[in-house]
Amino acid sequence: MKRLVVIDGNAILHRSFHALPPLTAPDGSVVNAVYGFATTLLKIINDFQPTHVAVAFDRPAPTFRKKMFKEYQAKRPKMDENLIPQVDIVHELLRAFGIATYELDGFEADDVIGTIASKSKVKSKKSKVNIDQVIIVTGDRDILQLVCDDKVLVFMPTKGLSEGKLYGEKEVEERMGVVPQLIPDLKALTGDQSDNYPGIPGVGPKTAIELLRTFGSVENLYHRGARGDWGDMGEALMRKIQAGKESAVMSKKLAIIRTDVPIDILIEQARLMPLNTPAAAEILERLGFRSVLKRLEYAGINKAVEDKTGNVNKKEQISQQQELFG
Structure with a gap:
């Protein structure tokens, strides 16, 4: 089972920032969102045992939606000044982990995620990697429109960062009232x-x-x-x-979330490698995240939980996530 986890970087950063109390690094900088992002990443990897991981981010440039409708997202507050520098730190940490990131001016992270999910659903003899399942991690309900059979699922944190729910088509219809x-x-x-x-x-x-x-x-x-x-x-x-x-x-x-963003996405580049790199350890030490350092040894790539047909057993996944986030 080749499973790709795609994380909505901005959504998880914002949720981490607002869910956790102020946390400062030894140099005095606020790093609560970075800490929440890092711990969520490790939990997700431990929970879903992906073979591939990618993170999508928004860009500050106006999107095609803003050009279509100038009032789009006009009432959203500006990013908190204590969160802004943490975005760069998360990018730095992801590079150290060797985790692929994707973003493009003119498009939201949702569109990048939609494009990754769409490309991952296509089986190709030419591709070096054929993904069996995509799990999108986000707090944004709009992304529920991407759910497709057991091929594309969405995991949404429900209470801060401590609990979450996995959405298939049935769960989406129960929550939204439509498929x-x-x-x-x-x-x-x-x-x-x-x-x-x-x-x-x-x-x-x-x-x-x-x-x-x-x-x-x-x-x-x-x-x-x-x-x-x-x-x-x-x-x-x-x-x-x-x-x-x-x-x-x-x-x-x-x-509508776009699934045709003009961005080069090579799924093989998203293969999850060991996270305990010297570069990552150096960053985590600098931030004072010693507990995260200790947990890296548990974030390895283990065998996925499968049923007799070779498909991921959703009940077992949910049991795992409740154990992990509970």
Whole structure:
């Protein structure tokens, strides 16, 4: 079983920064986010036993979404001044670990992750590595749209950094009310407060889910509506849907995670190697992370937990993660 873990670098850094109390290195610099990121990385490796690991990051440059809709993410607060320098330290640590990182101006980490997951799903005789399963680690619900059978799963921390949940298609539908591929349609109708795009004013999640169950997609909703077929929709809702068409179409474009980012991604470069390198040890000593140094010996590449068919046993994975994060 070749398993690729893809970590949403910015999401885990932010979660670590806000979940942990201020922690300072011997030189006085704040390093709580770095510590949280490092310990999460080791837990994930120990839990899921990946053969390959990659980390995706956002870039400070405006993305195509911002160019499409200038108010996109406009209400998000600026990155805390104590977090900014920690981003560079995490990059330095990942280089020392030999872990591949990917980022590209104009795109969010979500899009880079989507592209990695998409390329990893394709079996190729030309490829030196064919990945059997991708596990995405993030706190961002938007990424749930990438879940696909047992091929692509999402692991989301649920309480700080101590607990987490693994999402397959069933878990996504239970949480979101729709299957993974319809999450952009759901956001097209309801909008997204965090990313600050509108959807259709007056349409909430419950109504949106019912509409998608009836019409199947935003495109089909308007296609049938153009023929006068609005199903059992009341007149007030119909007027909202008609008036909000332009906004819904734009919102769906904003919600869709790209899987075609023009970035060179060689999966073989993401092969997980021993993490206890001299360079990593030097950085961890400098930061005062002696407990992390001690744990490196437990972050080796072990045999994956498999069932009789050779597939990862999700129940066993969940049992492992509860033991690890509990």
